[in-house]
Each structure stands twice: as structure tokens, then as C-alpha cells.
Amino acid sequence: MPGIDWVEVVAENVCPGHLPESLVRLRERGLTVVPHGVSLGLGGAERPDAGRLAALAERAEALGAPLVTEHIAFVRAGGTLTASPRLEAGHLLPVPRTRDALDVLCANIRIAQDALPVPLAVENIAALLSWPGDELTEGQFLYELADRTGVRLLIDVANLHTNHVNSGDDPAEALAELPLEALAYVHVAGGFERDGVWHDSHAHPVPEPVLDILTDLASRVAPPGVLLERDENFPEPGELEREVERIREAVAQGRRKGSAGCGEGVPGGERGAGGGGAPDGDLAAPARQRLGLAQTALLSALVAGTPAPEGFDRARLRVQSRALAGKRADVVAKVAPEVAALLGGGYRPAFLAYAHRQPMAGGYRRDALDFVRHLLNGEQPQDPRARRELREWWLDRSGPAPRPARPGARLARAARRGWGLLRG
Incomplete structure (x- = not known):
């Protein structure tokens, strides 16, 4: 597609020693890959995991990237800091806008x-729910x-729209308060509204209100780059080109407004030393522990069915809980397509019933293994052939190394998988 200057990849989906051919081609053509x-869960109460940081650094070097990006979010809670079981969200969750956080x-x-x-x-995220007792605006x-860290900002205008619909946050007010001189680049994405809640799907066309926020941002500062996030349900190339052109026009319209004096421009003057709080550097245990307890209580309510923490909107907690379970089901189906194909139409209800009782304790591959073990320990599937297939799948993947294939077993498994897919 002409006119594409750079791309972005989900870091965890890239193996540095085995880059996909598509990425290799893009880099050979001179495109930047971020x-x-x-x-990482930078907004979580615990220190960032050294192994995850090392993996992100390795991917930046393998791709020759000029920068890396992450999210202002927490993705796990519990553990030794709170003397409670570790829980994984499987998705980005908002941090409270408090001094501790x-x-x-x-x-x-x-x-x-x-x-x-x-x-x-770091990127502002979309949120389905709000924390009570915020001390700061976004x-x-x-x-x-x-101001305190010198970190650059990845501003997602679609997420500003999401938070406007879901929480009443004013996008224009947020843009007016941002240090736009710290802008690294901008995200734009589509979504959908259901029952008054906006879901940031990355699978739908970009709506006009998101483009309006992009125009407002571009009237204040020239964005170093704008990226269209589209993760699935890709349209035909012609439709995608038209969407990219709409984004270009929204930026151009904003620049015309800015040059005509309609924009507010980048804030001038010297930047202060921040608004107080603990000195930068690592913190004493109390701040981390207070945040850890609050995040654990919220995540436990979302994924383990414990009572809702005081002050949260219970209806929104239910929406977020269903969204987390649905995302788990979708990703596990991609990680373990053989399991989803084998169970057919029964896969999703079976997984959602499992997710309601079993919080995610590791990554999605571990979740897939735990789900199949849960099925095998129960009464589903009742079909003996399906149970045998699931047991073979689990045994092949649950050990420290793949089991040696029995003579003819690989061919038989491939044939059975093909039959199951055709039958489904």
C-alpha cells in the first residue's frame, strides 16, 4: 500500500530470532517497525519484571526500533506484595488517578x-470502568x-473518545492539559457502542468523533506520526486506503486550524517539578502495598467473583468482567485452534463457564492447558473420541518437552484434525 511510512507490532508476538517474512520485507523496504x-503492567504495584523488560529490549534491538511503547495500565495483581494468589487480567486495566498510583x-x-x-x-488506555476517588484528571x-520522568507519550485519541463515552471525561480538556511537547506519536482506532458502553475493538471503522479529536490534537501540535490500529476483521485494501486517507485529512484539517490561530498550541514556559508526591526513584513499601491491595481487590472481583470493592459501579464491573472472559475465550481459541475446532459450537460456552470459576493465573498458553485439564477432569466432552483427542493434545503440550511421536501418530492426528474441521 503506498504512503505507509512505518508500522507497529505487538512485541510479545515477535520472536527476535525468527522474524516473520512480512516484517523482514518491510524492514528491507526501509519502514520503521516499533x-x-x-x-509489562507498568501501572501495577510491583516492580516491572526483569525478564519481560529484557525481552522487550531484545525485540527493540532485533527490529532496529527507534523507541518502544507500552501502556499506563496494570495487567496482574496479588502475589507476595499482598500475600494473596497472583491473578492475571489478560487485558489492560486502568490505574487510579491518585498520588500513590x-x-x-x-x-x-x-x-x-x-x-x-x-x-x-507510554499510552493512555481505554477503560470500561472508573476508579472512585480520583485525585487528578487524565x-x-x-x-x-x-514532567517527573521525561517519558514520552503515545496519545490514543480513540481511547480519549472511549473514556468520554464511558466516564464523561472531556477529550478537549485532556488535550489542553497534556505536555504535547512530549508527544511520541498518536493512535487512531475504531470500536462499537453496546448498551451505552463504548468498546475499543480495533476491528471496526474509525468513527467521526475519533477523527474530530485527532483534528483537535493536530491543531495544537504537529503529530510526529499517526498509526491506525487494526487487529482483525481487515477490510479490503481499497477500504483500508480510504480510512488512512480520512486520517490524513483529519490531521491536515487540524494543521490548517492551528496555522490560522484556532489551536491552542504547545504550552509554553518552563515546566515545573511536578505536583509533589514521593521523590522519583523506587518507593518505600507502603505506597506499593496500598496500590497492590486496591488493584487486587478490583481484579479479584472481575475474575474471581469476590465482592465488588466499595465505590465501584457494579453494572460496569459486570461489563468489564464479561469483556475479560470473552477476550480470554477469543485468544485461547487462537492459541489452541485444535481445541476450539474439536469442541465446535460448544467451545465458547464451555470456556466461559470455566473462566467464571477459574481465574487466569498465567499466560494464554497456560490458560489453554488449564482449560483442557478442567474439561478432562469433568464430564465434558462426553464423546469418547473427543475426550481421547483432548487428552492427546494436553499430553503433547503439558510436559517440559514434546512427547516423542508414535509411528503413524502424527499422520493420524492430522487426519483426525482435518475430519473434525470438515465435520464442524
């Missing part, structure tokens, strides 16, 4: 910056974060 991480986030970002070979930019939170 690794976009989703699993800001102090911990600043400390975690400094740890990440020290471990990465290139600059780091713009103030991001301004202080950039």
Missing part, C-alpha cells in the same frame, strides 16, 4: 527506562508523569 508491549508508576517507568536501549513512550496525571 514494538508495542502489552504485558502516580508515584508507583513514575518509579516503574524509571526502572523500565534504565533497562531499555531506546526511549520509552490530563493532569499524564502531565505530571511526563
Whole structure:
């Protein structure tokens, strides 16, 4: 497609020693590839995991990336910090806009910056629910974060729209408060509304309100880059080109407004030392522990059915809980397509019933193994052939190394998989 200058990849989906041929071709053509991480959990109460940081650094070097990006979110909670079972969300969850959360986030970002070979930019996320008792607006939170750490900002205008619909946050107010001189680049994406809640799907066309926010941002500052996030349900090339052109026009319209004096411009003057809080660097245990207890209580309510923490909208907690379970089902079906194909139409209800009782304790591959073990320990599937197939699948993948194939077993398994797919 002509006119595409750079791309982004989910960092965790790339193996540095075995880059996909498509990425190799893009790099040979001179396109910049930016690794976009989703699993660090920089907004979590614990220090960033050294292994995950090393993996992100390795991918940045393998791709020759000028920077790496992550999210202002937490993705897991519990563990030794709170003396409770570790829980995984499997998705990005919002951090409270409190001094404790800001102090911990600043400390975690400094740890990440020290471990990465290139600059780091962090992204505002879309949220289905809000924390009670926020002490800062989104713009103030991001301004202080950039001010205290020097981190760059990846501003997702689609997420600003999501938070406007779901929480009433004003996108224009957030843009007016941002340190736009820290802007690394911009995300644009589509979504859909259901029962008054906006879902950031990355699988639908970009709506006009999102393009309007992009125009507003472009009237204030020239974006270094704008990226269309599309993760699935890809349209035909012609439709995708038209969507990219709509994004270009929204930016151009904003630049025309800015040059005519309609925009507010980048804030001038010297930047202060932030709004107080703990000094940068790592923190004493109390701030991390307070945040850890709050995040564990929320995540436990979302994935383990414990009572809702005080002050949260229970209806929104149910929406978020269903969304997390649905995402688990979708990703496990991609990680373990043989299982989904074998169970056919029974896969999704069976997985959602399992997810309601079994919180995610590891990655999605571990979740797939745990799901199949759960089925085998129960009464499903009742068909003896299906149970035998599931047992073979689980045994092949649950050990430290693949089992040696029996003579003819690989061919038989391939034939059975093909029969199951045709039958489904």
C-alpha cells in the first residue's frame, strides 16, 4: 500500500530470532517497525519484571526500533506484595488517578527506562470502568508523569473518545492539559457502542468523533506520526486506503486550524517539578502495598467473583468482567485452534463457564492447558473420541518437552484434525 511510512507490532508476538517474512520485507523496504508491549503492567504495584523488560529490549534491538511503547495500565495483581494468589487480567486495566498510583508508576517507568536501549513512550488506555476517588484528571496525571520522568507519550485519541463515552471525561480538556511537547506519536482506532458502553475493538471503522479529536490534537501540535490500529476483521485494501486517507485529512484539517490561530498550541514556559508526591526513584513499601491491595481487590472481583470493592459501579464491573472472559475465550481459541475446532459450537460456552470459576493465573498458553485439564477432569466432552483427542493434545503440550511421536501418530492426528474441521 503506498504512503505507509512505518508500522507497529505487538512485541510479545515477535520472536527476535525468527522474524516473520512480512516484517523482514518491510524492514528491507526501509519502514520503521516499533514494538508495542502489552504485558509489562507498568501501572501495577510491583516492580516491572526483569525478564519481560529484557525481552522487550531484545525485540527493540532485533527490529532496529527507534523507541518502544507500552501502556499506563496494570495487567496482574496479588502475589507476595499482598500475600494473596497472583491473578492475571489478560487485558489492560486502568490505574487510579491518585498520588500513590502516580508515584508507583513514575518509579516503574524509571526502572523500565534504565533497562531499555531506546526511549520509552507510554499510552493512555481505554477503560470500561472508573476508579472512585480520583485525585487528578487524565490530563493532569499524564502531565505530571511526563514532567517527573521525561517519558514520552503515545496519545490514543480513540481511547480519549472511549473514556468520554464511558466516564464523561472531556477529550478537549485532556488535550489542553497534556505536555504535547512530549508527544511520541498518536493512535487512531475504531470500536462499537453496546448498551451505552463504548468498546475499543480495533476491528471496526474509525468513527467521526475519533477523527474530530485527532483534528483537535493536530491543531495544537504537529503529530510526529499517526498509526491506525487494526487487529482483525481487515477490510479490503481499497477500504483500508480510504480510512488512512480520512486520517490524513483529519490531521491536515487540524494543521490548517492551528496555522490560522484556532489551536491552542504547545504550552509554553518552563515546566515545573511536578505536583509533589514521593521523590522519583523506587518507593518505600507502603505506597506499593496500598496500590497492590486496591488493584487486587478490583481484579479479584472481575475474575474471581469476590465482592465488588466499595465505590465501584457494579453494572460496569459486570461489563468489564464479561469483556475479560470473552477476550480470554477469543485468544485461547487462537492459541489452541485444535481445541476450539474439536469442541465446535460448544467451545465458547464451555470456556466461559470455566473462566467464571477459574481465574487466569498465567499466560494464554497456560490458560489453554488449564482449560483442557478442567474439561478432562469433568464430564465434558462426553464423546469418547473427543475426550481421547483432548487428552492427546494436553499430553503433547503439558510436559517440559514434546512427547516423542508414535509411528503413524502424527499422520493420524492430522487426519483426525482435518475430519473434525470438515465435520464442524
